[in-house]
Amino acid sequence: xxxxxxxxxxxxxxxxxxxxxxxxxxxxxxxxxxxxxxxxxxxxxxxxxxxxxxxxxxxxxxxxxxxxxxxxxxxxxxxxxxxxxxxxxxxxxxxxxxxxxxxxxxxxxxxxxxxxxxxxxxxxxxxxxxxxxxxxxxxxxxxxxxxxxxxxxxxxxxxxxxxxxxxxxxxxxxxxxxxxxxxxxxxxxxxxxxxxxxxxxxxxxxxxxxxxxxxxxxxxxxxxxxxx
Ligand code: CA
Numbered sequence: 001x002x003x004x005x006x007x008x009x010x011x012x013x014x015x016x017x018x019x020x021x022x023x024x025x026x027x028x029x030x031x032x033x034x035x036x037x038x039x040x041x042x043x044x045x046x047x048x049x050x051x052x053x054x055x056x057x058x059x060x061x062x063x064x065x066x067x068x069x070x071x072x073x074x075x076x077x078x079x080x081x082x083x084x085x086x087x088x089x090x091x092x093x094x095x096x097x098x099x100x101x102x103x104x105x106x107x108x109x110x111x112x113x114x115x116x117x118x119x120x121x122x123x124x125x126x127x128x129x130x131x132x133x134x135x136x137x138x139x140x141x142x143x144x145x146x147x148x149x150x151x152x153x154x155x156x157x158x159x160x161x162x163x164x165x166x167x168x169x170x171x172x173x174x175x176x177x178x179x180x181x182x183x184x185x186x187x188x189x190x191x192x193x194x195x196x197x198x199x200x201x202x203x204x205x206x207x208x209x210x211x212x213x214x215x216x217x218x219x220x221x222x223x224x225x226x227x228x
Contacts, residue, residue: 003120006030006047008038008064009082010056014105018051018082021109025116035059046181047077049120051112054083054094062097069098073181078123080115082107132167135227137211139167148209158183159202166215166225175222199223 005027009015012033019029030047032038035056041047050068054061061081068074081094084105094102100119103112121128131140136149144160146153155163165183166174174182176192184190203212216224 002026002028003048003116004028004030004045005116006032006038006041006050008032008035008050008056008061009053010034011053014053017109018112021112022116025113027116035061035064038064042074046074049116049123050077050079051116052079052081052099054081054090062094065094065099066097076123076182078119080112080119132164134167134170134225135211135214137167137206137209137214139164146205148206148211151209153205153208155205156201158198159205162198162202163206166223170225170227173218173221173224179223195223
């Protein structure tokens with residue numbers, strides 16, 4: 001599944017290289033030359049991952065990372081710090097403010113891709129292509145197919161993304177706002193009750209194989225995917 005990756009890098013040549021590399025790996029690259037531009041893009045749509053240069057004009061990458069990780073809305077977005085400084089103390093400092101990984105320039109595209117994949121798998125399992133199976137319900141991100149006890153279930157694209165997110169994060173209660181941020185990625189034009197509408201459709205589709213009870217309503221809080 002392609003991820004929306006925000007690149008905050010002030011050197012145009014490196015930014016270009018990063019964007020090209022991400023596009024070739026099948027991701028969508030959003031590009032910012034400064035923290036200010038990055039913040040504008042984040043307000044439009046939450047990225048799935050941020051590649052953040054350490055040395056930026058104005059607010060530094062490390063300050064921005066700290067800010068993102070202290071904001072309820074953005075703290076779940078994984079961050080890979082990018083820097084020319086290869087010292088161990090810097091690495092520790094980067095990880096201390098909440099960065100998920102750290103890549104030193106000059107980097108090889110292959111190494112960066114591997115790290116992106118690892119971070120996405122760890123922080124946003126629905127961004128990887130691994131099939132998930134729970135109690136006979138199986139979702140395959142590669143073929144975009146959902147089966148219940150072997151029978152194909154008919155899901156719309158939004159219901160598919162919703163189920164993928166819920167199955168990737170089982171046994172946890174998700175508020176409508178969290179679901180909107182992580183599944184729709186754009187909180188501006190969608191209302192909370194939209195989530196309820198798609199949950200209803202998803203349950204209807206899962207009822208085809210008797211799996212609708214895996215989606216539980218937690219009154220006053222949100223939804224949970226649970227096999228129990
Ligand atoms: Ca820089």
